[in-house]
Amino acid sequence: MKRSLIVSKFGGTSMGDIHAMDRSATISIERNSSVVVVSATSGTTDKLISVAKLASAGNTKECEKLVFGIKERHQAMINELPKNHMGLEILSSYFTELDLLVQNITLLKELTPKAHDHILSLGERMSSLIFSEVLKNKIPNKSVVLLDARSVIKTDSNFGKATPLIADIAKKCEQLKTDTIYVTQGFIGSDAEGNTTVLGRGGSDYSAALFAEGFNATVLEIWTDVAGIATTDPRLCPAARIIHEISYAEAAEMAQYGAKILHPATIAPAVRKSIPVFVGSTFEKNLPGTWIKKDVENRPAVRAITKRAHQALLTISNPNMLNAYGFMGEIFDLFGKHRISVDCVTTSEICIAVTVDQPTLDNQKFMTDLESVGKIDVETGFSLISLIGNDLFGQASLAKSIFSSVGEASIRMMSLGASSYNFNFLVKEEESNVCIQRLHKSLIEGMK
Ligand code: ASP
Ligand code: MG
Numbered sequence: 001m002k003r004s005l006i007v008s009k010f011g012g013t014s015m016g017d018i019h020a021m022d023r024s025a026t027i028s029i030e031r032n033s034s035v036v037v038v039s040a041t042s043g044t045t046d047k048l049i050s051v052a053k054l055a056s057a058g059n060t061k062e063c064e065k066l067v068f069g070i071k072e073r074h075q076a077m078i079n080e081l082p083k084n085h086m087g088l089e090i091l092s093s094y095f096t097e098l099d100l101l102v103q104n105i106t107l108l109k110e111l112t113p114k115a116h117d118h119i120l121s122l123g124e125r126m127s128s129l130i131f132s133e134v135l136k137n138k139i140p141n142k143s144v145v146l147l148d149a150r151s152v153i154k155t156d157s158n159f160g161k162a163t164p165l166i167a168d169i170a171k172k173c174e175q176l177k178t179d180t181i182y183v184t185q186g187f188i189g190s191d192a193e194g195n196t197t198v199l200g201r202g203g204s205d206y207s208a209a210l211f212a213e214g215f216n217a218t219v220l221e222i223w224t225d226v227a228g229i230a231t232t233d234p235r236l237c238p239a240a241r242i243i244h245e246i247s248y249a250e251a252a253e254m255a256q257y258g259a260k261i262l263h264p265a266t267i268a269p270a271v272r273k274s275i276p277v278f279v280g281s282t283f284e285k286n287l288p289g290t291w292i293k294k295d296v297e298n299r300p301a302v303r304a305i306t307k308r309a310h311q312a313l314l315t316i317s318n319p320n321m322l323n324a325y326g327f328m329g330e331i332f333d334l335f336g337k338h339r340i341s342v343d344c345v346t347t348s349e350i351c352i353a354v355t356v357d358q359p360t361l362d363n364q365k366f367m368t369d370l371e372s373v374g375k376i377d378v379e380t381g382f383s384l385i386s387l388i389g390n391d392l393f394g395q396a397s398l399a400k401s402i403f404s405s406v407g408e409a410s411i412r413m414m415s416l417g418a419s420s421y422n423f424n425f426l427v428k429e430e431e432s433n434v435c436i437q438r439l440h441k442s443l444i445e446g447m448k
Pocket of ligand 2: 011205
């Protein structure tokens, strides 16, 4: 049998202040976690992004104010702990590093992607340092080590959204001790030259999954501020309920198509090693939460409804492609080259329609490249609604229920047929909430 090894990840609100850290530490002790992966304290990554921007714009005053606030918050947190010279020294070295980075960016009036990632890494490095002190104080007889995730999570050099190098990570994990509790950072890694990289916003979940994979963990726990994955956004539908068990395939579709609770890449490492994933709330730790597993007993036709807002529809057409080939290949190559993921596609002989997140339209290089392949029509202001469930191809009456629930709203595009777990359709943003409420009522609330 596999030796039990638990990787637990705590998000920003679970690191929010010293009390939240204390609660999270208690949970990690109760759960017997061997590797604890933490996010930056809530709001800190956003602040660090602003710091970097302000510094490069030469807005020294505002920048200093923000830096002061960040330092003050973390200093106050560590001050609440029994005095520890080592911890204080490390924290103050992080402050110096932040000051140096800000000075350099201000001086050069240039913010390189490399400097950006480096500055962001300080959020997780500060929170993990303080959290490791909290944990050490609670379990003085155990060996608690603050591990620099950059020495384990090896990535390529695509700053801002680096791709992890799975084989390298596995090798690094092998070198770690098994009788130690590691506290480490989510979100950050390093490339072959040792430059700091980040995995993209919300990437701490992904880091935790990579650690779980590297350590061949028995369980991956994601501790957050909501009590699990819900059937839809409860702010939209108060009748939404927590899903107690869901398959990897369904959870991956949910994360990809807008459920904010997990970073979309989190599931893949868990799937590769068949590691069950638990999602629960640090504020309500005794609730059952959600288990994401390979096989689940209950497989409803429609499990959940998600929404991905701010979608644009790009329709690319090229009449020369009538009876020709290679058109789609060229288009997908461009998406690949610019590292833009294709979410939803429909095609005709000379046209292809693709949804993208609206900010993609600001990527000038990508748009120019795309124009070289064909004429592009851009429509904006959509939301992509996804019904996530099981065997969606075989549900005879499903289409009827969907169309009657959608009512008057006009569907601009839809996609069913690739994955039996997902039915996507695109509606105008202003019509999306009502659609979801109606769909939830008829397809989820009414069902057992
Ligand atoms: N701190 C990072 C962010 O806010 C990563 C994370 O929290 O998952 O995006
Ligand atoms: Mg998160």
